[in-house]
Amino acid sequence: MTAGDLVALAAAQALYFLAGTGITAASAALAGRASLGSRPAVSWLAGLAGTTLVVMDLAIAGVRPTRVVVVAVAVVIAAAGSLVALRRGLTIRTARFDRRPPLGPFAPVGLVCAAVTGVVLAAMLDASWDRGVANYDSWTFWVPKALILHYFGLDAGSIGNVLAPSDPIFAPALQASVFGIAGSGDTMLPSVLYVVLLIAVVLAAAALLRQIAPAALVWPALLLLVVMPEVVRRVMAPEGDLPWQYFFGLGTVVVLLWAVHRRTDLLPVGALFLAAAATTKREGLLAFVVLSVASGILVTPELRHRWRGPAACGIFVALVAAPWWVWTQMHLHTAGSANAALAIGALVVGGIGWNVARLGRWALLVGAVAVVVIGVPAVRLLRSGGETHIDQLPAALHVAAWDLFDPSNWVLASFVCLPLLAATVYFDRHGRVVPFVLFVSAGLFGVFVIRLLNFPLAWYPHPSLTPARRNMASIVLLWLFVTPFAVARLGDITQLVPRRLAVLLDRNVPFATAAVCAPALLLVFVASARGEFSVAAPSCEVPVTNPADAAFVFGHVPTNSAAHALQQQVQKVGFMGTVIAADPCGRFRVMIPHVSTHVAEQERQEAAHVGIHGTIEQTTWTG
Amino acid sequence: MNARIVVSVLTAVLLGTGVIETPWALSKLTADGTRARAVIPALRTDAPAFQTDIPRDYLAAAQATIPKHASYYVDQGPKYVSGNPLMAPSVKPVTAFELYPRRPLTEPQPGAWLICYGCDLDRWNGKASFSWEEGPLAIGRIEP
Numbered sequence: 001m002t003a004g005d006l007v008a009l010a011a012a013q014a015l016y017f018l019a020g021t022g023i024t025a026a027s028a029a030l031a032g033r034a035s036l037g038s039r040p041a042v043s044w045l046a047g048l049a050g051t052t053l054v055v056m057d058l059a060i061a062g063v064r065p066t067r068v069v070v071v072a073v074a075v076v077i078a079a080a081g082s083l084v085a086l087r088r089g090l091t092i093r094t095a096r097f098d099r100r101p102p103l104g105p106f107a108p109v110g111l112v113c114a115a116v117t118g119v120v121l122a123a124m125l126d127a128s129w130d131r132g133v134a135n136y137d138s139w140t141f142w143v144p145k146a147l148i149l150h151y152f153g154l155d156a157g158s159i160g161n162v163l164a165p166s167d168p169i170f171a172p173a174l175q176a177s178v179f180g181i182a183g184s185g186d187t188m189l190p191s192v193l194y195v196v197l198l199i200a201v202v203l204a205a206a207a208l209l210r211q212i213a214p215a216a217l218v219w220p221a222l223l224l225l226v227v228m229p230e231v232v233r234r235v236m237a238p239e240g241d242l243p244w245q246y247f248f249g250l251g252t253v254v255v256l257l258w259a260v261h262r263r264t265d266l267l268p269v270g271a272l273f274l275a276a277a278a279t280t281k282r283e284g285l286l287a288f289v290v291l292s293v294a295s296g297i298l299v300t301p302e303l304r305h306r307w308r309g310p311a312a313c314g315i316f317v318a319l320v321a322a323p324w325w326v327w328t329q330m331h332l333h334t335a336g337s338a339n340a341a342l343a344i345g346a347l348v349v350g351g352i353g354w355n356v357a358r359l360g361r362w363a364l365l366v367g368a369v370a371v372v373v374i375g376v377p378a379v380r381l382l383r384s385g386g387e388t389h390i391d392q393l394p395a396a397l398h399v400a401a402w403d404l405f406d407p408s409n410w411v412l413a414s415f416v417c418l419p420l421l422a423a424t425v426y427f428d429r430h431g432r433v434v435p436f437v438l439f440v441s442a443g444l445f446g447v448f449v450i451r452l453l454n455f456p457l458a459w460y461p462h463p464s465l466t467p468a469r470r471n472m473a474s475i476v477l478l479w480l481f482v483t484p485f486a487v488a489r490l491g492d493i494t495q496l497v498p499r500r501l502a503v504l505l506d507r508n509v510p511f512a513t514a515a516v517c518a519p520a521l522l523l524v525f526v527a528s529a530r531g532e533f534s535v536a537a538p539s540c541e542v543p544v545t546n547p548a549d550a551a552f553v554f555g556h557v558p559t560n561s562a563a564h565a566l567q568q569q570v571q572k573v574g575f576m577g578t579v580i581a582a583d584p585c586g587r588f589r590v591m592i593p594h595v596s597t598h599v600a601e602q603e604r605q606e607a608a609h610v611g612i613h614g615t616i617e618q619t620t621w622t623g
Numbered sequence: 624m625n626a627r628i629v630v631s632v633l634t635a636v637l638l639g640t641g642v643i644e645t646p647w648a649l650s651k652l653t654a655d656g657t658r659a660r661a662v663i664p665a666l667r668t669d670a671p672a673f674q675t676d677i678p679r680d681y682l683a684a685a686q687a688t689i690p691k692h693a694s695y696y697v698d699q700g701p702k703y704v705s706g707n708p709l710m711a712p713s714v715k716p717v718t719a720f721e722l723y724p725r726r727p728l729t730e731p732q733p734g735a736w737l738i739c740y741g742c743d744l745d746r747w748n749g750k751a752s753f754s755w756e757e758g759p760l761a762i763g764r765i766e767p
Contacts, residue, residue: 109638116645123649127656133720134670140716144723151724161727163716185723187668217634223641227648236655412640420633427630487634540661582673620674620709 001129001188008182009193013044013200015074015181020047022081023268029088031265039100039210041203042269048174048200049247049272050077053320056173056279060323064153065173065180101210110215113223114206120226121199128191128236135237138190141167142239146175147185156331166328168321170279171240190238198235201246202226205481208253212261213488221480230409230473244284245474248277249481252291252440255310256433256485264309271313275320283448287474288317290443294436396452396468400445403468410476417479424486431489437482441475448472540583542617544597551619552603553591554612556583563588573610575603593619671720675713676705682721684755685738688762689725695736696728702759703741714740734767 020043028038054073055065063069133139141162148158149172159165178193179185202222209218225231234242254270257263274291277284292314405414425434448471455466544550554570557563563580567590570578575592583589591614592603600616607614659667672679689695699714718738719727728735737751739761744753753763 113638113641116642120645120648120652123652123656127652127659129656129659130662130664130667131655131659132662132667132670134674136674139671139720140713144716144720147720147723152726155726157729158726161715161719161729187720220634220638220641224637224644227641227644229644229647229651232648232651411644412636416633416637416640420630420637423630423633483637487630490630540658581676 001192002186004184005182005186005189005192008178009189009196012070012178012181013048013196015071016047016051017044018047019051019074019077019081020044022078022085023047023050023272024081024265025085025090026081026088027268028265029085029090030268033090033265038266038269039207041200041207042266045200045204045250046269046272047074047077048197049276052170052174052177053272053275053279055177056170057320057323059149059154059169059173059176060327062153065149065176067180067183070177070180106214106216110217110219113219114215117202117219117223117226120223121195121202124195124198124226124232124235125192128195130188131191131236133187133190133238135234135239137164138238141165142171143175143187143190145169145172146179146190146238147187149173149176150179150185154327160332165332167240167281168279168285168324170276171238171243174243175238191236194236194238194242197243197246198226198231201250205250205253208250208257208266209481209484211263212257213484217484217487221484224411224413225477225480228410228413228476230469230476234470240281240284241470241473244277244280244287245477247273247280248284248287248291248474249477251277251288252437252478253481253485255291255295256436256482258309259436260433260489264306267309267313271316274313275317278317278321279324283451283471283474285321286447287444288321290447291440294439294443390453392453393449396449399466399468400449400452400472403466404445404472404475406469409469409472413476413480417476417483420483421479421486424490427490428486433482433489434486437478437486441478444471444475444478448474540587541615542583542620544616544618546618547597549594549619550597550600551589551591551593551595551617552600552607552614553589553617554578554607554614556587556589558587563590566590570607570612573612575607589617591617591619669721671713671717675709675717677710677714677717678757678760680757681740681760682718684757685718685722685762688755689722689736692724692726693736694726694728694732695722695738696731696765697738697740698731698742698747699740700742700759702743731765733765735765737761737763737765739763 017040021040023046024038024043051070051074054077055070058069058073059065133143141164144162145159148155148162149169152158154169174197175190175193178189182189202225205222205225206218209221231242251270251273254263254266254273258267258270274288278288279285295310403409407415421434421437425431428434448468451471452466452468540556541553554575555566557566567578567580570590577592578590579593581589581591581593592600595603597616604614604616666673666679669679669682671677672682685695697715697718699711705711715727718740725736731737737747737753739747739753739759741759744761747753747763747765749766751763751765753761755762
C-alpha cells in the first residue's frame with residue numbers, strides 16, 4: 001500500500017458518505033420526516049452501495065470508472081438527494097442525523113463488546129495492509145474483472161477470458177472505483193478495501209439495530225460476527241461471497257424495520273442494500289427472490305395497505321440487476337437467457353409479489369404461482385454450471401446441514417441463534433418477524449442444496465471444501481443480524497434476568513462501564529502488545545488439508561541457489577525425486593511432493609536418522 | 624422451564640462465545656499479518672505465481688519486455704512440465720493478472736506480442752521473432 005492508495009481509499013469513503021447523506025436526506029424528506037432519520041454509518045454504507053451501483057451500470061453502458069466518473073457520480077447523487085430533500089421541506093437547520101439512542105440496560109456489556117469488536121477490526125486492518133491477492137477465486141476472476149474495468153472498461157473480450165465471466169460485477173465495480181480514484185490498479189488495495197467494507201457494515205448494522213435493540217444485545221452479536229472463523233478467514237479475500245451476504249442481511253433488517261416499526265424512510269436504503277446483494281453474486285439475486293416470495297406470503301393484514309414502497313423497492317432491484325444479465329446474453333452468451341429470465345422473475349416477484357398484500361386470502365395462491373414462475377428459470381440458472389446429480393440429494397443435504405452448524409466455521413453462532421429465534425417465537429406467538437426470517441432461511445437452504453447438486457460431491461476430499469460453506473454463511477449472517485431485533489421484540493431485557501442484578505448493573509452506568517471496560521481493554525491491549533494472542537506462531541509451512549497429497553519438506557530457504565544446495569545435500573544422502581517450489585512467504589521449499597502423509601512420515605523418520613529435521617506439509621497451497 | 628430463562632441463557636452464551644473466540648481471531652489475524660509482512664515487498668503481488676509454481680523469472684521478463692497497454696497472446700503447450708497440478712490451468716489467469724494493463728488476446732493477431740509457454744516454437748518459425756527465451760518459455764512478437 002502506498003500513501004497515494006491510502007489517500008484514495010479515504011477519499012472514496014468520504015465520497016460515499018457524501019452521496020449517502022444525499023440519499024438518506026431525500027428518503028427521509030420523501031417519508032415526511034423533519035430530520036435525516038438515521039445515523040452517519042447508514043449513510044456511509046448507503047452511499048457506497050448507491051455510488052457503486054451507478055458506476056456499475058454506467059460501466060455496462062460503456063463508461064469506464066475513472067476518477068472523474070466516480071467523483072461525478074457521488075457528487076450528482078449527493079446534489080440530487082439534497083435537492084429532493086430541500087424541495088420536500090427538509091431545511092439545512094433540521095437536516096441532522098439522529099442522536100445516538102440511549103444505550104439501554106446492561107450498557108457496560110454492550111460497550112465492552114463494542115470495544116473488543118473495534119480491536120478485532122483494527123487487527124483485520126493491520127493484517128490486510130501488506131497482503132496481496134492470495135485467494136484462487138480472487139486472482140482468477142474477481143480482481144481481474146476490476147482491473148479490466150479500470151484499464152479497458154467493460155471489454156467483452158477481456159471479461160470473456162476470465163473464469164466465471166457471468167458473475168455480476170458489483171464487487172469489481174467497487175474495487176475499480178477505488179482504482180479509478182487512486183489512478184492505479186494496485187492489487188494491494190482490494191484486501192484493505194474489504195476490511196473497510198466490513199467496518200462500514202458493522203457500524204451500519206449497529207446503527208440500524210440500535211434503534212430498536214439495546215447495546216447489550218446488538219454488540220455481542222456483532223462481536224461474534226467479526227470473530228467467526230469463516231469471516232476471519234475470508235474477510236480479506238476480494239471476492240463476492242461475504243459482500244452479498246452483508247448487504248442481504250442488512251437489507252432484510254431494513255425490511256423488518258419497515259414492516260414492524262414503520263420506517264418508510266429507510267426503504268430506499270434497504271433497496272440499495274438488496275440491489276447490491278443481487279448484483280454481487282448470482283446467489284444474491286436468488287436470495288433476493290427468496291426474500292420477495294417470503295414477503296409476499298407472510299405479509300400481515302396491516303401491511304397490505306402499505307404495498308407501494310416495497311413494490312417500488314422490488315422493481316428498483318430488478319431494474320438495477322437486469323442490465324448485467326442483458327449484457328451477458330448479448331456479449332458472453334453464457335446462461336444469459338436463464339439469468340435474464342430470473343431477473344424478470346425477480347421483477348415479477350419483487351414488484352408484483354409485494355402487491356400480493358392487496359389480494360388478501362389469495363395471497364398464498366399468488367405466492368405459490370410466483371414460486372413456479374421464478375422456480376423454472378432458477379433451476380435453469382442453477383443447472384447452468386453443469387449436470388445436475390439428483391442422486392446426490394442426501395449427500396447435498398448432509399453437506400449443507402453440516403456446514404450450517406459446523407463450529408469450525410461459526411463457533412456456536414448457529415447453535416445459539418437458531419434456538420434463540422425459536423424461543424422468541426414462544427413469547428411472541430402472533431409476531432411475524434421470526435417466522436419470516438425462518439422462512440427466508442429455509443428458502444436459502446433449499447436453493448443452495450439444489451445448487452450443490454451441480455457439484456460432483458465425491459470429488460471433494462472434504463465437505464468443507466464445497467461451496468456449501470460459503471453459501472451457508474448467508475444464513476448464519478442473517479441470523480446474527482436479526483437475533484437482536486427478534487429478542488428486543490420481547491420487551492425490556494432487564495426482565496429476562498434477576499431484577500437485583502439488573503438494578504446493580506444499571507444503577508450507575510458510567511461507573512459500571514469504567515469498572516468493566518477499562519480493565520478489559522487494558523488487558524486486551526497489553527496482551528496484544530506482548531504477543532500473547534500470537535498462539536498460532538506465524539509460519540511459512542503449508543498445513544496438510546488433503547492427506548493424499550502431502551509432501552515431505554526438507555527445509556524452507558530464502559534463495560533459489562540455497563534451495564539447489566539443499567537439494568544436492570539431500571540427494572547425497574539418498575533422497576531422490578525432490579523438487580523446488582515456492583512457499584507462502586516467497587521463499588523456497590525443497591520437498592518430495594505428492595505423497596500420502598503415511599509415506600511422508602516414513603521419509604521424515606529416515607531424514608531424522610541423517611540429521612535432517614523436515615516437516616510434513618501440503619504439496620500445493622492456496623491463499 | 625421458564626422460556627425467559629432460556630432466552631437469557633442463550634443471550635449470555637452468544638456473548639460468551641464472541642468473547643471466548645476473540646483471542647483466537649486476534650491470534651489468527653496477527654499470524655496472517657506477520658506472514659504477509661514476511662514476504663519481500665517486491666514479491667507481494669506475486670502470490671498467484673507462488674501458489675502455482677509459474678516461474679517468476681518468466682513473469683518478470685514479460686513485464687519488462689511487453690510495453691504497457693500492448694496486446695499479447697499466450698500460446699500454451701505441453702513442453703513445460705510442473706509437478707503442481709494447478710499450474711497448467713493457471714498459466715493464462717496468472718499471466719493476465721501479472722501483466723495488466725497489457726491486454727490478453729484470445730486469438731493471435733499480427734503485430735501483437737506472443738508468449739510461448741511450453742508451446743511448439745517451430746510452429747512460429749517465420750511468423751514471430753523472439754527476444755527472450757529460457758527453455759520452453761519464450762517471449763516475442765508476431766510479424767505484422
